[in-house]
Structures are given as C-alpha cells and as structure tokens.
Amino acid sequence: MHLNLSADEVLSTTRAVRKRLDLERPVEREVIEECLRLAIQAPSGSNRQGWHFVMVGDAERKAKLAAMYLETYEAFYASGRSATFPEGDPRAQRRPKVLDSARYLADNLHRVPWMLIPCQEGRVDSTPSASQAGWWGSIIPAVWSFMLAARERGLGTAWTTMHLRSEREAAEVLGIPYDNVTQVGLIPVAYTIGTDFKPATRLPLDEVCHWDEW
Template identity: 35%
Template sequence: MSDLTTDPDALPVLEALHTTPARRYLSTDPVPDEVVWSMLDAAVRGPSGGNSQGWGWVVVTDPDVKKRVAGWYRENWNAVYGSRRAEILAQPPGTPGLSRNGFLGAEHLAEHLEDAPLWIFPVLRGAAGATDPMIGASIYGAVQNLCLAARAHGLGTSLTTLYRGHEDELRELLGLPDDALTMALVPIGRPVRGRWAQPRRRPVEEVVHWDRWGATRPREGR
C-alpha cells in the first residue's frame, strides 16, 4: 500500500498497532494540509501527565530549515553508525540489533532526510533544563498517536532523535520558547519502498513477567 488511504477509519486499531514499522524510503510528494491537521488532531488526544498538555507541534516544510537540521543529523549518523557501516553490514542474519536492511533504510533516511515532504517536531514546554528521565511520558504517547494516524492515511513515519546536540541552535531556528525542548523529529511521507509489516521483535513470551521479574506464565492457545 503506497497511496493515501481514502478512508482512514477503515483501518482496524490492532492492525495499525501491529503494522506501523519505521518507513524510511519516502516520496517527495507533499502531504495535504487537511491530512496534516487530521494527524495532529489525533496526536493531541494522546496521554498528557496531569492533562497539562504542555506540548507544541512544529510542522516543518521549509527547505532551508530542513537542510540545516539534516546536516546535524548526518554528522551524528556518521559518528554513531556510518563509521561502523562495514561491521554492521557484515553481521550474520539474526544478529541482535540493527539488521542489514534496517541499517540501509536508516542510512537512506540520513542521506535523504530533507527530502521527506513533512517534518513534525513534538516539543515539550518546561523540558529544556529537565533532569527527570521520565519527562517524555507526557508526550511520547501522543507521538505514537501521530504515527498511527499517519499509518491510517497511508503515510510512513519514523521517530528519531539523531539530530540532537544542537538544541540552542534548533531553538533559535524554530523560534521555540526558552523552556521548550524538541523531543523527537518525525519525518513523514508516502512510502515508496517496503510494506506495512509487523516489525521483527523478540517473542512477547520472552519479555513479559508476571507480578515480579523472572516469573513467567504459559500463553494459552499458542
């Protein structure tokens, strides 16, 4: 499926939850404003601690802004992953962590980030100087709502923070309040490669604990 869905309401919730992988090969076709508003209207229905709703959502289509941020992104990509390209691509199938295809998709995004037609920065007020590691709980549920709404419209997303390290410059570039912090970057566009498939994960039975860590329970009917 690569075209915009004509009836977003037709996608069952559980199917969306199971089939919203990161989509990193995106068309440059613009996203209609009405679809952008629909996705953000779904995003703001997400959970907010104390219903404070201390968030903002910066929609970016300006090529100059994208170009500058994409440069920071590529610097970090090359430092963290690009320098390990040969090592990662030589890993045998089934190796934990980033797979070969996953690496190539992420590499493509790094090289073509500014080509994604739509970026959305979820922004949290009061987070600029925060030291609480749980502060993201007041926005990341809403970010997932955004990604699921995009899925319903046939649009691909990925959630990344690899542009980080330039917060003061980014705050000025986006005109953010002094107390605000971008919590992620979500590039959005129509997928041109890949499919809506379940991301590969460890079996749920291996990671679920009942009442205390290490206590398991058989999963009936499997």
C-alpha cells in the same frame, strides 16, 4: 485518504519508514492537522498538555535540520557505534537492513515533504528519572498517536533523535525558545510508496513479559 485498517493492523504495521517515503508527493496540511487532532487526544501527566508540534515544510529550514542530522549520523551511526546484538538474535539479523535504510534516510532527509519536531514545555536535562518518567510519558504517547493516525492515512513516519545533538542550533533555526521548551525528536512525514507493511519480528513475548515477579 483512509486505508481503513483495523486498530490491530495499524498497531502492528506502523513501521519506521525510510526508503519507502515518497519524496516527490506533497502532503496536504489538512491531513497533517487531522493526525495532530488525534495526537492531542493522548494522555499527559496532570492533564498538562505541554506539547507543541512544529511542522517544518520550508526547504531552507529542512536542509539545515537535515545537515545537523547527517552530522550526528556520520559521527555515531555510520562509524558502527550504534547498538550491537549477539549472533542469531533476531535484532542482529535485522541490523544490516536497518543500517542500510538509516543511511538512506540520513542522505535524503532534506527531501521529505514535512518534518515534525514534537516539543514539550520544560527541560529535564538534569532531573531524576522519576520526574523524567512523567515528563517523557506526557509527550511520547501523543507523538506515537500521530504516527498511528498517519499510517491509517497512507503516510509513513519514523521516530528519529539524531538532530537533537544540535538541539540548540535547531531551536535557533525554528525560533523555539530553547531554555523553556525541549525538542523530543524529528519525525519525517511523507506518503508511503505502496501501503502494505508487515508486522515486525520481535523478541519472543515470554522473554520480556513478567507475571507477578521478574
């Protein structure tokens, strides 16, 4: 299924989908493969293509990853230690909704049809930011392309990072060679309930765009 959105519509309406993930409807492997084929068109430093995509559909493994996610969620997010913003800031207005939706995902993550665990060869745990920039910049565009391709096909996704506090345990569950391969997130993948998503309210462009100097 294609929604036939314009490129600008895909770019402006690919939201973090949590409550509107259809947890009952299976997602065909062929659709996932289509999205991954587009994802690997993304750029990577020196054309290295060190990316790997672990698609998890097995119920037992999903339950283990969801439990790791929930543990971090309870310790970090639910206790109010996530980002806070000044009153009147659009991000502050949005925050209760984000928290409510994040809670729902944490409680229901095990039910998603697929979890995508994007990985990349190498570890950058203690390397300088200048080298990290090239490393992260070689995997994030591919994952975002996957999420955009998914949106065009009626699928919802959300970038999440909470299970990474248990990355070593997750690596064991999935057979990922932890010493040589880094997991960069966990992306739930499901059809969305309804396909209409709106552009988000963001900070005004003139606050974040700098011409010639800061």
